[in-house]
Amino acid sequence: MSDAPRDTQLLEKVINLAKRRGFIYPSAEIYGGFRSTYDYGPLGVLMLRNVKNAWWRSMVQLRDDVVGIDAAILSPPAIWAASGHLETFTDPLVDCKNCHGRWREDKIDGQCPTCGSRDFTESRAFNLMFKTQAGPVADEGATAYLRPETAQGMFTNFANVLTTSRKKPPFGIAQVGKSFRNEITPQNFVFRTREFEQMEMEYFVAPDEDEQWYRYWIDQRLDWYLTLGIPREQLRLHEHAPEDLSHYSKGTTDLEFLFPWGFDELEGIANRGNYDLTAHSNASGTKLEYFDQVANERYTPHVIEPAAGATRAMMAFLLSAYHEDEVDGDVRSVLRLHWRLAPHQVAVLPLSKKPELETVSREVLGLLQPHFMTDYDVTQSIGKRYRRQDEVGTPYCVTVDFDTLTDRAVTLRDRDTTEQTRVAIDELAGEIWRRTSQL
Numbered sequence: 407m408s409d410a411p412r413d414t415q416l417l418e419k420v421i422n423l424a425k426r427r428g429f430i431y432p433s434a435e436i437y438g439g440f441r442s443t444y445d446y447g448p449l450g451v452l453m454l455r456n457v458k459n460a461w462w463r464s465m466v467q468l469r470d471d472v473v474g475i476d477a478a479i480l481s482p483p484a485i486w487a488a489s490g491h492l493e494t495f496t497d498p499l500v501d502c503k504n505c506h507g508r509w510r511e512d513k514i515d516g517q518c519p520t521c522g523s524r525d526f527t528e529s530r531a532f533n534l535m536f537k538t539q540a541g542p543v544a545d546e547g548a549t550a551y552l553r554p555e556t557a558q559g560m561f562t563n564f565a566n567v568l569t570t571s572r573k574k575p576p577f578g579i580a581q582v583g584k585s586f587r588n589e590i591t592p593q594n595f596v597f598r599t600r601e602f603e604q605m606e607m608e609y610f611v612a613p614d615e616d617e618q619w620y621r622y623w624i625d626q627r628l629d630w631y632l633t634l635g636i637p638r639e640q641l642r643l644h645e646h647a648p649e650d651l652s653h654y655s656k657g658t659t660d661l662e663f664l665f666p667w668g669f670d671e672l673e674g675i676a677n678r679g680n681y682d683l684t685a686h687s688n689a690s691g692t693k694l695e696y697f698d699q700v701a702n703e704r705y706t707p708h709v710i711e712p713a714a715g716a717t718r719a720m721m722a723f724l725l726s727a728y729h730e731d732e733v734d735g736d737v738r739s740v741l742r743l744h745w746r747l748a749p750h751q752v753a754v755l756p757l758s759k760k761p762e763l764e765t766v767s768r769e770v771l772g773l774l775q776p777h778f779m780t781d782y783d784v785t786q787s788i789g790k791r792y793r794r795q796d797e798v799g800t801p802y803c804v805t806v807d808f809d810t811l812t813d814r815a816v817t818l819r820d821r822d823t824t825e826q827t828r829v830a831i832d833e834l835a836g837e838i839w840r841r842t843s844q845l
């Protein structure tokens with residue numbers, strides 16, 4: 407398996423496309439930008455939402471053993487003291503003595519990436535949490551943190567969810583939302599940013615079943631990326647050596663994607679043991695246990711955690727979907743996104759701006775909108791409009807032409823094969839459903 411990027415320009419091409427077509431913009435651009443923060447534009451917000459929905463569908467909707475929550479981002483220090491983050495959620499920080507650049511020691515191979523010097527200060531532990539103040543009085547009791555992971559919201563709500571949902575192990579709590587880390591060197595577009603979105607699930611199991619569920623979730627998560635179109639050779643599993651494990655972990659496997667700079671983490675699947683529930687039980691005084699009535703025994707469940715980044719996954723899907731191929735003698739760039747992830751599933755394209763075509767095109771649009779995110783585009787030649795839709799990954803284009811006025815049929819064009827089929831307007835939504843359900 408090659409570790410080499412497919413195309414040395416790939417990252418740049420995808421960043422340019424993302425900006426030019428309204429997926430992802432550098433944040434605060436009119437003020438010169440704000441380092442490593444990004445805003446999601448009209449197509450980006452659709453795609454990011456699709457990534458999160460696809461995750462939720464697979465992790466919650468299609469199962470009866472996982473429920474969701476949406477916990478607060480602002481949180482008291484007590485949570486982070488108990489979880490171990492106040493003490494250990496740090497990266498090793500060094501300053502270059504020559505140019506005063508600040509670096510994460512474990513990422514630079516002993517040499518300053520700016521000036522090449524090897525002369526650094528002693529490494530010190532830099533805590534990655536964003537600290538803030540809740541309320542108008544800046545005393546000790548006002549300290550709050552922006553969560554650096556969504557996971558703790560699932561642990562602190564364990565007893566609430568257990569009693570209100572009537573679930574019993576094995577069962578999971580899922581959450582999608584923003585997390586914040588004061589990364590020393592955010593880098594590589596949205597791969598590592600200070601504000602990002604996570605999709606995490608804590609799966610609570612009996613203590614003697616943790617290994618089996620750990621393996622199960624590694625397989626499930628790998629399958630999710632494959633089903634959504636990332637080829638197997640662009641994914642790999644990397645099991646951490648015991649000495650590299652996080653403070654809470656009994657075992658961690660990274661699911662890695664072949665980014666343009668090589669394989670790197672997309673998601674971590676961890677066996678957290680009973681570390682978190684025990685720590686919060688001890689610190690809060692609230693018992694976070696499960697009473698198994700059949701066995702007549704009480705235990706602290708162990709936790710398997712698949713933890714993914716939504717924004718990082720979106721970047722991987724964009725990189726993997728980007729292709730250049732030849733159609734009718736022209737090179738086109740095309741995003742071969744899975745239809746569930748594409749910002750628009752369908753585009754309606756009237757062949758001309760003539761009012762009679764516009765009327766029937768709007769009728770077609772109205773028939774599709776309740777079922778699909780649908781774009782509508784009347785400007786420029788039909789060939790240019792196909793290219794524009796290919797470039798942003800729209801799987802189906804519907805062309806309304808003058809024959810439509812008499813035969814009540816339209817041309818349905820497939821993004822990947824560029825094949826065109828005549829379909830009756832009344833059967834159009836059903837035909838698109840039929841095609842997508844096979845993918």
Ligand code: GAP
Nearest residue numbers: 555557597598599602672673674713714715718
């Ligand atoms: N609760 C466990 C946890 O948070 P993690 O490996 O630190 O584990 C999980 O984070 C995932 O969140 C990562 O695999 C990555 O996809 C995403 N992630 C973490 N830090 C990130 C950052 N600074 N920018 C973008 N995504 C990040």
